[in-house]
Every structure is written in structure tokens, then in C-alpha cells.
Amino acid sequence: MTILMEAEGLTKHFPGRRGLIDMARRAPRPVVQALTEINLDIRAGETLGIVGESGCGKSTLARCLVGLHAPDRGTVRFAGADLAGMTGTERLGFHRQVQMIFQDPYGSLNPLMSVGDTLAEALAVHNIVPKAAIAARVGELLAMVRLPPDAAGRRPHEFSGGQRQRIGIARALAVEPKIIVADEPVSALDVSVQAQIVNLLLELRARLGLTLVFITHDLRLVRHMTQRVAVMYLGRVVELGPTADLFATPRHPYTRALLRAVPQLTPGLRGRDAAVRGELPSPLAPPPGCAFHPRCGIAEAGCSASVPALEVRSGAWPVACLLAGS
Amino acid sequence: MSILLDVADLAVVFHTKRGKVHAVDGVGFSVGRGEVLGIVGESGSGKSVTLRAITRLLHGAEVTGRVTWQGEDVLAMDAERLRRMRGGQIGMVFQEPMAALNPVLPIGLQITEALVAHTDLDAAGRQKRALELLDLVGIAAGRTRLGQFPHEFSGGMRQRAMIAIALAANPALLLADEPTTALDVTIQDQILRLLRGLVDDLGMGLVLVTHDLGVIAETCDRVAVMYAGRLCETGAVAPVFAAPRHAYTKALLGAMPGQGQDMLVAIPGMAPRLDTPAAGCAFAPRCGYRMPICDAGRPLLRDVSPGQVSACHAAEALA
Numbered sequence: 260m261t262i263l264m265e266a267e268g269l270t271k272h273f274p275g276r277r278g279l280i281d282m283a284r285r286a287p288r289p290v291v292q293a294l295t296e297i298n299l300d301i302r303a304g305e306t307l308g309i310v311g312e313s314g315c316g317k318s319t320l321a322r323c324l325v326g327l328h329a330p331d332r333g334t335v336r337f338a339g340a341d342l343a344g345m346t347g348t349e350r351l352g353f354h355r356q357v358q359m360i361f362q363d364p365y366g367s368l369n370p371l372m373s374v375g376d377t378l379a380e381a382l383a384v385h386n387i388v389p390k391a392a393i394a395a396r397v398g399e400l401l402a403m404v405r406l407p408p409d410a411a412g413r414r415p416h417e418f419s420g421g422q423r424q425r426i427g428i429a430r431a432l433a434v435e436p437k438i439i440v441a442d443e444p445v446s447a448l449d450v451s452v453q454a455q456i457v458n459l460l461l462e463l464r465a466r467l468g469l470t471l472v473f474i475t476h477d478l479r480l481v482r483h484m485t486q487r488v489a490v491m492y493l494g495r496v497v498e499l500g501p502t503a504d505l506f507a508t509p510r511h512p513y514t515r516a517l518l519r520a521v522p523q524l525t526p527g528l529r530g531r532d533a534a535v536r537g538e539l540p541s542p543l544a545p546p547p548g549c550a551f552h553p554r555c556g557i558a559e560a561g562c563s564a565s566v567p568a569l570e571v572r573s574g575a576w577p578v579a580c581l582l583a584g585s
Numbered sequence: 586m587s588i589l590l591d592v593a594d595l596a597v598v599f600h601t602k603r604g605k606v607h608a609v610d611g612v613g614f615s616v617g618r619g620e621v622l623g624i625v626g627e628s629g630s631g632k633s634v635t636l637r638a639i640t641r642l643l644h645g646a647e648v649t650g651r652v653t654w655q656g657e658d659v660l661a662m663d664a665e666r667l668r669r670m671r672g673g674q675i676g677m678v679f680q681e682p683m684a685a686l687n688p689v690l691p692i693g694l695q696i697t698e699a700l701v702a703h704t705d706l707d708a709a710g711r712q713k714r715a716l717e718l719l720d721l722v723g724i725a726a727g728r729t730r731l732g733q734f735p736h737e738f739s740g741g742m743r744q745r746a747m748i749a750i751a752l753a754a755n756p757a758l759l760l761a762d763e764p765t766t767a768l769d770v771t772i773q774d775q776i777l778r779l780l781r782g783l784v785d786d787l788g789m790g791l792v793l794v795t796h797d798l799g800v801i802a803e804t805c806d807r808v809a810v811m812y813a814g815r816l817c818e819t820g821a822v823a824p825v826f827a828a829p830r831h832a833y834t835k836a837l838l839g840a841m842p843g844q845g846q847d848m849l850v851a852i853p854g855m856a857p858r859l860d861t862p863a864a865g866c867a868f869a870p871r872c873g874y875r876m877p878i879c880d881a882g883r884p885l886l887r888d889v890s891p892g893q894v895s896a897c898h899a900a901e902a903l904a
Contacts, residue, residue, distance in 0.1 A: 312769035312770060312771065313769050419855050421855065449627035449628050449796070449856070450627060450796070450798075450837060450840050450841060451627060451836065451837065451840050451851065451852035451856075451871075452851075452852075452855060453840070454840035454841075454842075454849035454850065454851035454852065455851040455852075455853070457842065457849055457851075458848050458849055458851050461847070461848065462848075476769070476770065477842075478770070479799075479841065479842045479843035480842050480843075482842070482843055483842035483843055483849070484842075516771060517770065517771065519774075520770045520771045520773070520774035521770055521799065522773075522774075522777070522797060522799030522800045522802065522803045522804075523799060523802060523803060524798060524799055524802050524826065524838070524841060524843070525802060525826075526802040526803070526822040526823045526826050527802075527803070527822070527823065531778060531781075531782060532778070533771075533774050533775040533778050534771060534774045535771050535774075536775075538739050538741055538742070538772065539739075539769060539771075539772070
């Protein structure tokens, strides 16, 4: 399978906030270690899920992949070309191929522009269709996401949450991208509307042959939508494998805990013991070695000594756990 | 099982500049000791308003119906009786602990406040009880924690502190409004197990409001499904999930991912407005089982099988 996009050694840190007292003491500025040494390839035509809890870096990864953040270290390559080395024209071409859908479509749509103008702007910037054909193409896009044709004349606030997400999808699709990176696209929606948007994404993916990177905290959605999944914990990928197999036989203790913690739809399954103890550590000060070791039920002395690499150990897919083989 | 709280024909109307909003419209259920009742519904279904109406925390709203707390009429209680019931006999836990906790008071003082209001304990007794409570909700290093402020707690710990305050006076019933919605899934798991354990160990009743059917399935004994301010269906969790007898319950379960099928069974359209209540079934415009009778008259709650009540004309067709 061809690799469409590749992240290698991707690292992104953000400066954290310092209180007045720390400033006066000239304490060093804290650093949020959002992403550390991420290696990930995205294969043409696949749906790759990226899953994890708050602060695991999944949204930062999404933004690095589409070029909204420049990584501190490491590279993002699209079709073999390094994103950091692209000229203006090349970069415009990259953005045409790689588009993003955001969690909050209201925050990502211009409230003063009509939906038609928003879509037309995307078409014009990238010269997708001749000027005369723009209106017709806007109509096609609205039909594609099942919005009424008169939606073009209205502004974002006139739509419900689910409809706004349809607008967000239409805007991303306007430039006929190869890859869509969707960051929690249905997390803000009610279950009944969420299902509509999920179905729409699945249908468009099949019809347009899209490659989809689906970022979410919802493991049920990941299982439903994706073929491969990367599980993240505190800025690192801890397990990466085929979704069905990984859900059936998770190898990393964190993946196991995460899957156990998801409430099942079968009544009466919950036991008395929690899936995992303790709290998520702060990305300001990740624990040494494997970041999961303070919460892990099987951790040994070696786990706090060094960071386990994400590699194939005894199973069929890579796991970042020293004990995954045992 | 003795009934603690009994709610019947509860209706809440908000009077706004644009007219009346019927947020809750004819809701009824009861909760007993040692029982967890889940109220599930989507945004605007009236589940949180129902919870607030029970303890009369809604201001400027018209609340009608009957709310009976251990035989007493809550809607007729005077201010002093209400004060003793709230926090004393009925504890409350909210979705956002940071909004419910006082940011400038240490946690210990906030627990003590509840103890001063609802118990006869002296200062030493309150200190001892506060430590017990932190231990009960799984907050380690209690002595240090009592002196800390809410911002020094993580999200999960804040919710535990909220629960400790709610439990301070040994309430017979706990009302929890989306207590884990803002939390990560591993922390949600811990809090849900804590709540379930408290019900089982202390014999408390619990009303858990959530939008997540998975939370209902794993934590609750009985479930009440709400849509557009109305009660669709109530019953024991296992039969309702196995054989829902209201078209909305069935649709909601079908829309949940993780059941294996390629396409989810989406519910078309969107939730109705609450300013002009439907003459018939509120779900009819989105329903796959719609019949002429559904638009003509509002389906009444009726027994469809032992312990299972549904307000759906298609209840038989669904069986």
C-alpha cells in the first residue's frame, strides 16, 4: 500500500504559563511536552484512528499533520516532499490535498460570511473551477453533504450543530483533497445527530476515495470507523495496529485499561474495580521512562528507567511496552 | 424496597420573552433505597431541568405536578424545611465541579460548611468526619487535601471532593447531573464505580442523569428515557436495552456506534422546539414507526410488560 503521508520523529513543545512568584524567582518557564518522537505513516485510502485522553497530544498531532503547527523537531512528508521545505506554491498545493475538519464548526467558520461565500472562497483560492462555474459547484457541495440549496445564502448561526458540521465538511471537500484530518468532528453532537454525520463521512470516504485521519477520544467510534488505530498517551504513540485486532487483543496495558474503562452497552457488566488507578499525569512533567508506569498494574523497575520504543515485540504490530511480550 | 422519592406529572414551563418553553412535560418516576435510576436523553430533553425541579432549584419557572419526598410534598415545603432537605437528606453532584465549588475556600472548609448546616457535630467531630469523607471518596493524603483549594485538584479529584461534600450529612438520596461528562474515560470509570459502590455499601438511592447509554447500562438498575421534555419509557435496564418498547429508545440504541454494522442507523432530522409542544408524539416527525394516530394524540404512558412503561403507540409493533 502506498504511503501518502509520513511523520518522523515529530516533537512539539509549547511554553507553559508561569505564575508571578515563579517569574520573580526567575524559575525556568515550564514546557508542555505535547508531542514526543512521533513516527506514523498514513496509507492511501485508509481510515486511521488516533485515540487518547485529554493531553495525549492527539489534536497537536492533527495540527502538525495539516501544517497548522510547525514541529520543533522531526518532519512531516506528503507524497515524499518535506512540509518544512516547501515553497509558497508547493505549500498551497499541499493545503489543497490535505484538509481539516474541526470539532467546533462554529468556531472555524467565519460568522459574517454566508455559507456560499465560505465555499466559494475555498474554490477561488485554489482555482478549482472557473469563476463562472463557482455557484454551480457550491450547489453540488451542499447537495453532497445533504444541505438544502438555499443554505448558500445563510450564515453559520442560522444552522444547528449537526448542520454546521456538514458545512465544515463541505468546506473541507471543496478543494477536492486526498486526505481529510478530522479532529473530534462529532464530539459536540448528540448521539442521533452524531450518527448522521458519521454516516455521511463514511459515505463520502467511499464515494470520493478519501484517506481519513480520524481523531477522537471515543473508542466506540474508532472501532466503528477506522481500519488502523494509533493509541496515544502523554505525547507518544503507545500502540499502533489494525483496529479489529487491537480491540480484540490489546497489548499495551494502557490500551487494555482504556478499552476496559469504556462503558459497554450490555447492562450489568461493570465490576467494582476500576480499569486503571490514578490520574493522568501532567504533560508539563511526564513521569520518567514509560509515562504510564505509575498507573500500570504490571510495571517493573525497568519501566521507569527508559522510554520503551514503539516497535514490534512479540505480536504482529508495534507496542511501546517493555513487558508486551511477557 | 422503600420508595424515597416519587415524582408524578412533573411539568416545568419557563416564561421567556419569546413565549413559553415547555422544558419538562408530564414526567414521573420513583427511586428507592439502594437503587440507581438513570435518566437519559439528548440535549434539551429536560433531564437536568427535571433534576433541578425536584429540589426546587429552578427560579422563575412554573413547576407543577407532585414531588413526594418520603411522604412529604416537596412543592409545598417552606424555606426552612427545604434547606434541611437539600444537602441534608438529598445531596447533589453537578457536571462541572469547578463551577459548583467555591474557588476561594479550601476544600476542608467547604465540607465543614455542609456539616455545620446539617449535623450537630462539634469542631473536632467535623474534622474527623471530613477526613472520613475524603477517604470514602478515594482521596488520599486527606489531611493535606483538606487545606487545599479547588484549583489544586485535578478534574477527577474535584468531582470526588464534590461527592464528599454531597455525602457530608449522610443523605438518603444523591442526585447526580452528568457527573462524569467532563472527565476522561479512565477517570469516568473510577467515578462511576465509586458512585455505584456508595449505593451498594451505604444503601443510598441515586438518580444519575446522563446522555451516555453506556453509562446507564453499566451503572443503573432502572432507566427513564426522555425526549423533548417528555418521558418515553421507564423500566429495568436489562429489558429496556434488550427489548426497547418505545421507538425513540430503539432509535437511540441503534444510533450508538460499536454494534458492528457499517452504517449507523441515524435518526433523521433534529430535536423539536419546546415552545410549541406537539399535539401528538414529540418524536413522530423523526420516527420510523410513525402512524396516523401518532400525530393525532399524545401517547400516554402505559404498562407494556411487567415493570416496563412506555408512551408509544408502536409499543406492540416493537415487541
